Each structure stands twice: as structure tokens, then as C-alpha cells.
Amino acid sequence: MKKLRRSARLVDMTQHLLAHPHTLIPLTLFSDQYGAAKSSISEDLSIIKEAFEGEGIGLLKTVAGAAGGVKYIPLTPRDQAARFTKELIEQLEKPERLLPGGYLYMSDILGDPATLSIIGKMFASAFAEADPDVVMTVETKGIPLAYATASHLNVPVVIVRRDNKVTEGSVVSINYVSGSSKRIQTMSLARRALAEQSRVLIIDDFMKAGGTIQGMIDLLQEFRAKVVGCGVLVETADASERLIDDYISLAKLKDVDIKEKQIEIELGSYFPREGNE
């Protein structure tokens, strides 16, 4: 056991808390590790708490009593989230993103760890109270986003496959109708990937009619799991055929003019209406 000065403790405790979000850490863990009195650790934690909350990093919750400790809850302040999303929308509106079929090229954004971590933290903030056991997505493009969200919630990621792979063991498969293309498709999940009665947060990159997400919801019934939330990065605005209605989006694709190469995007339902002004 090595003794650390307060300044070194602050650095190491900050690192430890950030690496273990949504995890109750007993004060004794820190006091043992640094050879410091619990009262000193408590003082350290109030300094960290003030800095975390003042700088918009997140909350530090203290749980009193013998089974108590401290828990870091990542939380993105609303104004930070809105500022970031507006910048993201500017990027998304660039005409060169337009792909045949009115799709947007987003793989660069969905592949950048710093951007994903910010978006993942925003979803983790929105669904922290929903207390999910796992984050679920369907392959492929939503996986890094689901992982980023799961990192901030400290829960596992479960990936629904579009085929049945031998390396997963026994799987549960369902057929579903893709809402936009109306094609019948298959999705499957390994039986052992998800415990029964799990609380599931669904995360995906893009939602048109919502057929894929509805498919995931149907699949989850086979596991007797409960969907506690649903978050998508971009939804399309044409909701006339929307299959699901309980979800949060960061951005909403209002209009795509393929001829004029114009893309119009606005803030999604993550932001209450007054935030759109």
C-alpha cells in the first residue's frame, strides 16, 4: 500500500470514477488503496463532485451507510447537448452526404470515437433513470453507437444478427417486414446472449418507418424482456407510416431534395420544443 498525496489521489480517483460509471464504489476501496482516512477520501470526493457538476461532466451520488459509497452518473447538460447536436446537424446537411435512395452517408460520424462518445453519453443521460440491464442494436452500423452508449451506462451490448452464425450457439430468429422496403427479413439473437426479463435499451443509427426496431421489440418478447427505452441518432420526418412511437431521436431528417442536393435536418425529440428555437 502506497500513500498518495491529495493531488495525486484526485487525479487517480477521477480516472477511476470515469472508468466505472453507474458503479457503486465503497469509500474503503479508495481509503485502502491510498492509505488515507475515510474522512480525507470524503473531502476528495466533494472536490471531485463540485468539479464534475460545475464542468458538466456528470453527477457524483453519495450513498450513505455500511453498504454505501459513491457512484458517478454521466450526465450531459442540455445546453451542451443542443450545441453539439446543432454542429452535428451542420455536418449532416452537407450535400456530398447524399446517397442514391435519399440515404445519408454517416459512416464517418458513426466511426469517430470522440463523436460517438459524446452521443453515447447523451443517450446514457437520457436513459439513466430507465435503468437498463443491456443496450441492444442490430448489425452493423449502429454497433459503435450502441457500444458508446453502453460504456457510459456500464452495461453489456447485445447485437442482433441478420443471419444465424454457427459460432453463437442456439439462436432465436424472427421474420419481420422492413417498414420502408416492405421486404421480409430475418433477425436472430443467441439464446444465451440475453437473460430472461432483462431491461433493454434499443439504440440504432437511423430510423425510417421503424420496422427494424419493431422487429427487435418482437424478438425481445421471445426473451420475455422489457424494452425500457429506444434511442436513434437520425429519424426521418415522414411519420405517416411510423410503426413505433416511443423513442428519442437526436436529429430529424425533414427534407431531402435529390435534384437540388439539399438536405434539411432539425433537432429531434431529444430536445423539447423550446430547445428548437
Add this chain to the structure above:
Amino acid sequence: MKKLRRSARLVDMTQHLLAHPHTLIPLTLFSDQYGAAKSSISEDLSIIKEAFEGEGIGLLKTVAGAAGGVKYIPLTPRDQAARFTKELIEQLEKPERLLPGGYLYMSDILGDPATLSIIGKMFASAFAEADPDVVMTVETKGIPLAYATASHLNVPVVIVRRDNKVTEGSVVSINYVSGSSKRIQTMSLARRALAEQSRVLIIDDFMKAGGTIQGMIDLLQEFRAKVVGCGVLVETADASERLIDDYISLAKLKDVDIKEKQIEIELGSYFPREGNE
């Protein structure tokens, strides 16, 4: 501009450095943000440097001069890496992981953010000097691991697809022969996903004969890209038909006895031979 005390600065700077690995941060950014003299910021940084290096978090490199600043390099100490990997191997050797065909069920490990972050940091440590521009993997199971590695290197993730999706724009496809099943398969990558001459780090979860990785290497030639490293979580020990030989593995699957349900795994080439004792 708000003034922060040293203790609050230490917490916030630690957070900022951890969130921006491999990024040169000018001292003026901190001194402007906190309303502190550059000399105070320098003192803060030497405290953080000592704690980061003493606690095995990573290096803090200072670059002098007008264009200078500070850069956090995540680095996992060898003994920490070996201890973690031995625990991981114990988990992997559990008989219930055995799947038909001699495969191992690893989706739980490949879905746990805390575990992935540790493994990703180990790969980022091993390949920090290789200076990759991107991390590449092929869908599906290696994606979270590739993303975790890329996070610690602060470079984008590029995902090779096993089909051609319309939402990616024009793609480059190649056929390759899966080394173990000897089947001809297709993989493709969007033309705009990778700049020419990129330095690429390949990350994957499992390697048998190496056909998939060889396929990625062939595909990269179409982009005139350079493979600067290759890391896999688990390789199989039977190297007689191995197609590639320049790679790092964390663990090596020595033997699978399907009848007796016994799995034998040892440390991989990440660890020099003496580390295996």
C-alpha cells in the same frame, strides 16, 4: 472565464486528457479555460503526469515550443496486462463456452464495455508507435473491440462489410477464401470510408487460418493503404495453414477436447515468452 482552484483544475484536466488520448493539447487551452498562468498549468500537469505514470494509466508527453503542448498516451503496464489476460483466459476456458465446431462463445466478453476498454487499451499500447490513421475490422463481432481500440488511439473505425449496402455509396469488393472453411466469400468497403495511403491497424476477435484478415489486407491494396499492425483477441494454435504471420494475439487456443469438454488456452504473442511463466 471562471477561475478554478488547483484541485478543481486537476479533476477537470484529468477528465479532458483521458477523453482526448493521442491529441496534442496546447497549454493555452487550459490556461485560457481556467484563467490560470501557464506556469500553474505546467505544475498541474507534472502532478497529473506523476499520477498517470505511477498508477499505470499512461504517459503524459510534453512537447516544448510555440506549437507545443501536452499529449496523453494510454499505456497498459506489462504486468497489469498479463494479470488481466490470465483472468480472461480462466473465463474463456469454462467448458460451457464450447460450441459446435470447436468454436468458443465469446459474445458476453465482446459485449462488456469495461472488459473491452481494457483490451482496447492493451492493443492501443502495443500499436501506439505504429501510428495508425484508422482501425479496421470486418463485421460483426470484432466491431466493439475495434471501437474500443480506436477510442484509446483517437482514430476512426472503418468497418468492412460482408455485403454491399446501398447506404454506403460506391464500394470496392473483393472475393476471398475463408482459410478454415475454404469457401469463397465477399467483403466490401465504401470507397469514401478510407483515404488513399492510410495507415491501417487491423483488429479482430478471432483468427483461425487468417483468411479473413488476409482478405482485409488484399482489400486494402485497392485503397493503396498500408497495414501497420494486426491484433486479434484469440488465435488458434494450429498454425500449419496460417496465411499471415505478422500479428499480435492476446490468447492462443491450444486445444479443444469436445468429448471431454476441455478448453486449453495460453497467453498469446502479445506477451514475450518469459511472460508465459
